[in-house]
Amino acid sequence: MKVFISGIDGYLGWTLALYLAARGHDIAGCDLFLRRKWVEEMGSQSATPILSMKERLKVFKIRFQKELLFKEGDLADYNFVFKLFKSFQPEAIVHLGEMPSAPYSMIDVHHCAFTQTNNIVGTLNILYAMKEVCPKAHLIKLGTMGEYGTPNIDIPEGFFTIEYRGRTDTLPFPRQAGSWYHQTKVHDSHNVMFACKIWGLKSTDIMQGVVFGTRIDEMDDDDSLYTRFDFDQCFGTVLNRYCAEAVIHHPISPFGAGKQKRGFLPLRDSMQCLSIAINNPPQEGQYRVFNQFEEVYSVTQLAEKVKKVGNELELDIKISNLENPRQEKEEHYYNPDHCHLLDLGYKPTSDVEQEIKIILKDLIRHKSRIEEKREMLIPDIRWDGTRRKSKFLSEVKK
Amino acid sequence: MKVFISGIDGYLGWTLALYLAARGHDIAGCDLFLRRKWVEEMGSQSATPILSMKERLKVFKIRFQKELLFKEGDLADYNFVFKLFKSFQPEAIVHLGEMPSAPYSMIDVHHCAFTQTNNIVGTLNILYAMKEVCPKAHLIKLGTMGEYGTPNIDIPEGFFTIEYRGRTDTLPFPRQAGSWYHQTKVHDSHNVMFACKIWGLKSTDIMQGVVFGTRIDEMDDDDSLYTRFDFDQCFGTVLNRYCAEAVIHHPISPFGAGKQKRGFLPLRDSMQCLSIAINNPPQEGQYRVFNQFEEVYSVTQLAEKVKKVGNELELDIKISNLENPRQEKEEHYYNPDHCHLLDLGYKPTSDVEQEIKIILKDLIRHKSRIEEKREMLIPDIRWDGTRRKSKFLSEVKK
Numbered sequence: 009m010k011v012f013i014s015g016i017d018g019y020l021g022w023t024l025a026l027y028l029a030a031r032g033h034d035i036a037g038c039d040l041f042l043r044r045k046w047v048e049e050m051g052s053q054s055a056t057p058i059l060s061m062k063e064r065l066k067v068f069k070i071r072f073q074k075e076l077l078f079k080e081g082d083l084a085d086y087n088f089v090f091k092l093f094k095s096f097q098p099e100a101i102v103h104l105g106e107m108p109s110a111p112y113s114m115i116d117v118h119h120c121a122f123t124q125t126n127n128i129v130g131t132l133n134i135l136y137a138m139k140e141v142c143p144k145a146h147l148i149k150l151g152t153m154g155e156y157g158t159p160n161i162d163i164p165e166g167f168f169t170i171e172y173r174g175r176t177d178t179l180p181f182p183r184q185a186g187s188w189y190h191q192t193k194v195h196d197s198h199n200v201m202f203a204c205k206i207w208g209l210k211s212t213d214i215m216q217g218v219v220f221g222t223r224i225d226e227m228d229d230d231d232s233l234y235t236r237f238d239f240d241q242c243f244g245t246v247l248n249r250y251c252a253e254a255v256i257h258h259p260i261s262p263f264g265a266g267k268q269k270r271g272f273l274p275l276r277d278s279m280q281c282l283s284i285a286i287n288n289p290p291q292e293g294q295y296r297v298f299n300q301f302e303e304v305y306s307v308t309q310l311a312e313k314v315k316k317v318g319n320e321l322e323l324d325i326k327i328s329n330l331e332n333p334r335q336e337k338e339e340h341y342y343n344p345d346h347c348h349l350l351d352l353g354y355k356p357t358s359d360v361e362q363e364i365k366i367i368l369k370d371l372i373r374h375k376s377r378i379e380e381k382r383e384m385l386i387p388d389i390r391w392d393g394t395r396r397k398s399k400f401l402s403e404v405k406k
Numbered sequence: 407m408k409v410f411i412s413g414i415d416g417y418l419g420w421t422l423a424l425y426l427a428a429r430g431h432d433i434a435g436c437d438l439f440l441r442r443k444w445v446e447e448m449g450s451q452s453a454t455p456i457l458s459m460k461e462r463l464k465v466f467k468i469r470f471q472k473e474l475l476f477k478e479g480d481l482a483d484y485n486f487v488f489k490l491f492k493s494f495q496p497e498a499i500v501h502l503g504e505m506p507s508a509p510y511s512m513i514d515v516h517h518c519a520f521t522q523t524n525n526i527v528g529t530l531n532i533l534y535a536m537k538e539v540c541p542k543a544h545l546i547k548l549g550t551m552g553e554y555g556t557p558n559i560d561i562p563e564g565f566f567t568i569e570y571r572g573r574t575d576t577l578p579f580p581r582q583a584g585s586w587y588h589q590t591k592v593h594d595s596h597n598v599m600f601a602c603k604i605w606g607l608k609s610t611d612i613m614q615g616v617v618f619g620t621r622i623d624e625m626d627d628d629d630s631l632y633t634r635f636d637f638d639q640c641f642g643t644v645l646n647r648y649c650a651e652a653v654i655h656h657p658i659s660p661f662g663a664g665k666q667k668r669g670f671l672p673l674r675d676s677m678q679c680l681s682i683a684i685n686n687p688p689q690e691g692q693y694r695v696f697n698q699f700e701e702v703y704s705v706t707q708l709a710e711k712v713k714k715v716g717n718e719l720e721l722d723i724k725i726s727n728l729e730n731p732r733q734e735k736e737e738h739y740y741n742p743d744h745c746h747l748l749d750l751g752y753k754p755t756s757d758v759e760q761e762i763k764i765i766l767k768d769l770i771r772h773k774s775r776i777e778e779k780r781e782m783l784i785p786d787i788r789w790d791g792t793r794r795k796s797k798f799l800s801e802v803k804k
Contacts, residue, residue, distance in 0.1 A: 117534035121527045129519045136515035160575035177558035179580040195593040206733045335604045391604050
């Protein structure tokens, strides 16, 4: 299939290009390399050294014996998107080209407005270009489980049928996102749903859990094929950040009480799920939602898993909670559905500890790159708009 | 009270300035005069001739014996908003400064992206400026009943308590907006709700029905105090458009089957309700939603009312339905709550026919201005992104 990936230089984007190319798909993609700039802006770097896109395209060609069609450009520029779709004629579009960090969006009004504008306009341009160029293509849109927030009832996959005052309807499940970034995904979901309704487009909106991992099998133990791995406060997801902390003997640091529950899945499962969505498109005009994660854990449960596996690798690890820079419920009910992907054949990796072991081993090889940016492990971006480094709660209590 | 009105040059904005000034409030406001430009872009004009802002400020001063503090500028420019709030120190902020037209937002990708960016960023800038300058001020944010769409169950005021799989929670009512413009109001609602939650701001989010009317008593029958009155396909609301049609003997033209139901209220009631909201602010950190309308009517019921009143004024009127340029349900359940404002003392005008008579009399005086732009009464902006003039259904059927 001809698959277009926006944000193809990113953590998921580059990995997906390899995963799908290894399965015979034709890949095209675009990127503006903003992720590289944002991580630099945060004073950090990828733990895994990654190649430039120019070099990536060379190794891609050697590995898969075919070209990846790449264009540098801005999704907020409609003509750029339109021309790309016109020349590539995608059958599936995986939209990963958004600013993906909650703390980054909370820095100040400018980061907030940039995040909302960038994400919303990019998605709108993709929808319009689809309508004009390839209305039968399938949009796989990356959303987040964070769209739902933490309601006190079960979370269905996008829609729920409810009775209210004696009447019944099937409605979008209410969204209660917890950052300006997460709000953009809510806005996108509303916009994509509307475009499917009025233009007959088809889309799978992926409410993805927190992804962790350094690799997929298709990277062949080849450093030149690796994807980026961030550990700074903005672009490092929680389990990845714990692993980075573990390999440099920095305390593993859950935020606040540490009882926040989230859905998680390894990088390889994220790829498997996206691939399943691509291979099983919805009907014309259908907007469907997949909750994409393997299992729900509290952030403390994951910290304990990293500690356990780290100890097996003879890393000296302690867990020490940090002041929570976010405003979020630290203890709450959490029971989201995740049947749609399982019904389509998703086989979860299940062995989280094995996955953590792989991450730690990969990171140990690059631990000097984490050590160099050690300061970036402690968050200072607060939800109240100020900047103040979080202290360890054990220090605060003293 | 010190009340700041964004979009103070608009249909509601200017009217509200007069209404509140007559009740002793201190008024400041801003505008970029985009509404004037958009209506010009549509090839139309206000049926009521209106003064420039420079002239408006002069008559305001004569009428109320005090200054209105006005600044021309863009809400999308954070520094502009910040400085305004800093100098005026508002106690209430009525945010009317958005692009308010569904068809305008549907013209093409550029109008769509402009609408979403303009409306979202303006609101975000206001929220940030409030947080920085006047966190105890009350934001009265203009949303629309259109945020809810037309679900098959009752529509509560913003939130509903539901049981789902044996557990209970109070959640935001799902939104299913029917245009890119209406979507911006949904996005705004999510953003404002979030800002109240994390920053302790207070806001009333007004889900307003369709407003109609040429005047309020505070205009003193004085032409120089009148607000604009649009009748073109983008900026003319349905009942106002009917009245414009009636006075030039153009068929009154409901769209499609004409069984679409909406909540409506006269301009004077909109002012009464906004004033009630201002005088009864919510608690710190509270985000509340008011459904602001007087009564639900189908668009055909209103057409018949205009015909009846018009006949009394010896206008020769027929009703002739047009092809619906929109994609919307033309027959549906519709039962929205509207108790909150009544509980706070809202006294609905009730006599819609009397209100229609006032509009028709006012418009008869200016009918040459409507006649000049007669062509603008027939819509050509379609929800599928094309431009094609709607035909009368009686012609289509032939």
